[in-house]
Amino acid sequence: MLTSHQLNTLRHDLRMLAHIEYEEVENELLDHYATLTEQKMADGQTFEQASYLAWKALGEGAGLQKIQEDFVANIQQQVARRHWELVKSYFRWPAIVTTLLLCGLVYLLSHTLSYLGVYLMTSGLFVTPGLILLYAVFQKDHRHADARKIVWQYMNSRANLPMMFIQLTNIISASLDEEARSTAIYQSYPAVFMGLNCVLLVYGLTFLQLYREKFSYKTA
Known part of the structure; x- marks a missing residue:
């Protein structure tokens, strides 16, 4: 289970790196981002490593922007x-x-x-x-x-x-x-x-x- 600080870090990534500005998109992506991060932390990764791999899996900034554009x-x-x-x-x-x-x-x-x-x-x-x-x-x-x-x-x-x-x-x-x-x-x-x-x-x-x-x- 991620801490509030870790969730805020992931949210910050979505806003600043992927420029996600709509709450509905942000909440949906944060849920996926957090789930992937937790899964990788369960495999022994640190939060920083796990969140980096999860970010890659989500398609990074360009891939996440495409989701917002579709929205x-x-x-x-x-x-x-x-x-x-x-x-x-x-x-x-x-x-x-x-x-x-x-x-x-x-x-x-x-x-x-x-x-x-x-x-x-x-x-x-x-x-x-x-x-x-x-x-x-x-x-x-x-x-x-x-x-x-x-x-x-x-x-x-x-x-x-x-x-x-x-x-x-x-x-x-x-x-x-x-x-x-x-x-x-x-x-x-x-x-x-x-x-x-x-x-x-x-x-x-x-x-x-x-x-x-x-x-x-x-x-x-």
């Missing part, structure tokens, strides 16, 4: 797959009824709000994923040593997609003359506005749901 890829695939499932769920029965009602409400608002109101509502939907991401930053999810960090990285890579649309809209609006700009693209083309805002609304809701879900390594 990250596995979680990333789960998150991407789940996000797509959440998006599709809003267009399946019976959830599609709620989706259509929300789209209808957006359509009505496009006819009742002023240009400023329409612009502010659209901008709010555009930045919703970013606001959820900002909340995750305040919760320090990007600093966690578990799957939450990978989820945060995925969301960070996807949160900027809506902002690309609003930048494009601003470019188009800036290219119009003063009279055309005053009528606003959103009010001139309510069907386009409704469709865009429905997509943004669903996208924001799926971000919120994705943030609240838990992920762990799954074998095939």
Whole structure:
């Protein structure tokens, strides 16, 4: 049975030599590392000799890094797959009824709000994923040593997609003359506005749901 000091030494190897940063990977590898070390110590090896041989048997730094890379890829695939499932769920029965009602409400608002109101509502939907991401930053999810960090990285890579649309809209609006700009693209083309805002609304809701879900390594 290894002492606490010896276990900490093995853990230090995993963190500093193999750069293992995820707790789930670290705990699994530490269990194997410690077991191999104990087996070799039972054969008469000192702790230093046994841990060295165990390290070699585990594949050293490169081999252990590959295990961590597989873990990250596995979680990333789960998150991407789940996000797509959440998006599709809003267009399946019976959830599609709620989706259509929300789209209808957006359509009505496009006819009742002023240009400023329409612009502010659209901008709010555009930045919703970013606001959820900002909340995750305040919760320090990007600093966690578990799957939450990978989820945060995925969301960070996807949160900027809506902002690309609003930048494009601003470019188009800036290219119009003063009279055309005053009528606003959103009010001139309510069907386009409704469709865009429905997509943004669903996208924001799926971000919120994705943030609240838990992920762990799954074998095939």
